Amino acid sequence: MSRAPNGSSGPSGLEHPAFSSSFRSGSPLAEQVLAQDIAACSDDDFDPADDLLDPDQPHHFMYRRPSGVAYGAARPAFNPSGLEEPILTPLERKQSRDAERSLLRDNHVLPPKHANKSQSLPARMYRKMFSTKVPVEESGDETDEDEPLLSRDPDRDYGTQARRQRSAVEGEEDVDEQWEEAITSGRIRTxxxxxxxxxxxxCGPLIVTFFLQYSINVAGIFAVGxxxxxxxxxxxxxxxxxxxSxxxxxxxxxxxxDTLCAQAYGSGHKHLVGLQCQRMACFLLTLSVPVIILWLFGAEPILQRMVPNPESARLAGLYLRVMIFAIPGVILFECGKRFTQAQGLFQATTYVxxxxxxxxxxxxxxLVWKLEYGFVGAPMAVAITENILPVLLFCYVRFVNGRECWGGFSKRALTNWWVMIKLALPGMIMVEAEWLAFEILTLLASRFGSDYLAAQSVVSTIASISYQIPFPMSIAASTRVANLIGAGLVDAARVTGKVTFVIHCILGLLNFTLYSSxxxxxxxxxxxxxxxxSIVASILPVVAVMQVFDCTSAGAHGLLRGIGKQSIGGPVNLISYYAISLPISLSLAFGLGWKLQGLWAGVSVGLFLVTTIEYTYLLKTDWNTAAREAAARNAAG
Known part of the structure; x- marks a missing residue:
């Protein structure tokens, strides 16, 4: 939740009222990085965001942009950090007001936009089934002729120009007062x-973005197959x-x-967003040197020792050597995405x-078919596209929006790395461990021969494609739950939790049906x-069962993140995968000779355990405590 700005010491010991709470209440390591960078800034560099200057800005918002980073590989993983957001833009603050008004109307605190007119029976039935309004008997309202809101003529000025003008004048203060009163009296339901x-x-825009980026690698699999x-x-x-690797x-x-850029933006020194991205880009480009050496000289020999089919190892090594040219683009695009998203420009990635x-x-x-480059054409296409992505993102920043956070190239990007590395290492370990748990299936499948390796390629791609829907939905759910928890609407957050569970169950059953049929x-x-x-067809029923638990566990991850308990999900996943799922997969695949069916059966068991443990935790957890913790963060911020 973005929080109201409070004073904080500036670089020269002065009080800057525009220092955001997110800057002061975030990671201590992030604060250390930014404090050192701010100390090197002059007061002239201070450029607070316009929305930080509003002294009447509320302490919480009912809108927070759904934040997720589209990954280009098989399985995206949750950011292990919390939902750290920059200060909302004026547009997003308006969306927050609109969300508050909608809930107030749903709870009959504000009058509806339009007068209730006589409707046909089908229209009334549709309205009864799908209306978002809380039934009067549940809203906590009692008809009282002395209450101005309920005694108002229901047909007066609804939807008229006079009503809109009056709302423009009275709306902001009115909504604030009525919102606070409704929250205090417990009248808000959903x-x-x-x-x-x-x-x-x-989740709609997130799904589109995830599918688009994942398609960059999938296109090559479809073509090469x-x-x-x-x-x-x-x-x-x-x-x-x-x-x-x-x-x-x-x-x-x-x-x-995600933390450094958001807090740099909130600090008022907007150019530090660009500095943080430069620093990370330089660090990753330095790390890419051993990766390039490995792919150039070591990948093929290593794979030949691990994979029975030497031709598969040779082609995989060739693919990696071509993909060396994609590494700079991957690094710059990853950093560029964070640069734009810290400013609230989430649409930039989608447009690109x-x-x-x-x-x-x-x-x-x-490249693969028309020019007949064959197999090598697939990595060539990916490498070219990966390098085009940061160029397009640069053009967006240069000519459309986002340039204000770029202060030019700086030698300071080559300093202050160690604290940044300490902040980044937990995220790297978590993402690496989550990806490795699934990617290792490909290596194990290669032990059964080229046909089974090809079948594993098909099955894992299908499973990854279908995961691009429940994962963005879980991000949307975590955002909504965090909004409600931050506003103190615990009962409403529980309703969102139930809705999230049902949606992900429906998705899982839908995938189960599609995979089976x-x-x-x-x-x-x-x-x-x-x-x-034939091999794929024999495996898909097992993967169909896995889909039910894969979807529901994604929903659980989102809910845990929404209530601020994302630290639970990582250990549960890793223990379930490595201590339970992987041994079962190995035993069934190699011990009982089930091959790929055994590998995926073990994964299904692991995801079942993850789902069971995480939803049990969610049921047992006191969500009121999560709300109090969120309120404490807001008060501290």
Missing amino acids: TWQREVKTVLSY RIGTIELGAISLANMSQAI CLAPFQGLATSL LLFAAPFNVFLTWL LRFHLPLLFTDDETVI
């Missing part, structure tokens, strides 16, 4: 209809190696920017991907090899 509508509206079975397995092996550690380290993702599909077709058809999207199709 309905499942309202929460479904809100969660779905939050038609070349041959060995090539299909090799690209899966290469993606596994790329994820473990580059994407996971780099994206994990970059999660520290709306161009880049279709271009990547065309480029993949052009289309198990002979889905493989045809990737390959026409009969052996691979």
Whole structure:
């Protein structure tokens, strides 16, 4: 929750009223980094955000932008840090007011926008089923002729220009007062209809963004699958190696920017957002040197020792050598995303991907099939696209929005690394561990031969594609729960929790149905090899069961993050995967000879345990305590 600004010491010991609470109440390591950077700034560098200057800004908001970073590899992971947000922009503050008004109308504290007119029977039935309004008997209101709100003529000025003008003049102070009174008296309730509508509206843009970025790697798998079975397995092996040795550690380290950039923006020294991104980019580019050496000289020999099929290892090594050219683009885009998102410009990434993702599909077709480069055309297309992404993002910042946080290149980007590294390491370890738990399945599948490796490529890709819906939905749910908890609406947050559980159950059952009924058809999207199709069809029923728990566990992750208990999810996941799931997978796959079915059965058991443990924790947890902790953070901030 963004919090009201309070005074804090400036770089020269002066009081800057625009220092945000997020700057002072965040990670101590982040504060240390920013304090050192601010000490090197002059007062002329201070440029507070416009919305920090509003002395009447409320202490909480009913709108917080749904924050999520689209990952380009198989399985996205939650940011292990909390929901750290920069100060809301004026547009977002307006959205917060609108959300408050909607809840006040739903609870009959404010009159409706439009007069209630006579409706047909179907319209009344539809309204009764899907209306977001709290029933009068549940809202806590009692008809009282002395109460001005309820004695008002229901047809007076609704939707008229006079009403809108009066709202513009009285609205802000009126809403603040009535909101605080309604919160204090416990009159605010919500309905499942309202929460479904809100969660779905939050998650829509996230789903689009996640699908677009994930499509950059998936396009190559679709194209290469038609070349041959060995090539299909090799690209899966290469993606596994790329994820473990580059994407996971780099994206994990970059999660520290979610805190550093947000707090730099809130500090009033906006140019420090650019400095933090420069510093992380320089650090990651330095780390890329050993990765490049590994991919250039060591990847193929290592894979040949680990994979029975030497041709699969050779092609995977070739893929990685080409992907060396993508590393700078990956690093700059990861840092660039945080640069724009710290300013609230979440649409920038989506706009860039709306161009880049279709271009990547065309480029993949052009290089793999039209120009007949074959297998090597797939990594060439990805490498070109990955380098185009930061260029497009730069153009957005330069010509559209976001330039105010760029103070130019600075030698200070080469200093103050150690504290940043200490802040970034936990994120790297968590993301690496989560990705490794799933990517290791590809390495184990290679022990069964090229056909099984190709089948694993198909199955893991299908599972990852379907995960791009429940994961963004869980981010939307965590945002909504955090909003309600921060506003002290614990009962409403519980309603959101129930809605989240039901939505993710429905998604899981939908995936279960699709996987089971289309198990002979889905493989045809990737390959026409009969052996691979048969293997995939035999595995998909097991993966269908896994989907139920995969979706529901994603919902649990989101709820834990929303109530500020994200520290529970990481250990539960890692213990379930490494201590329980992986041993079961190995025993079933190699001990009982179940092969891929055994590998995925173990994953299903692990996700079942994660789901059970996390939802049990959510049921046993006192959400009122979470609300008090959020209130304490707001008061401290």
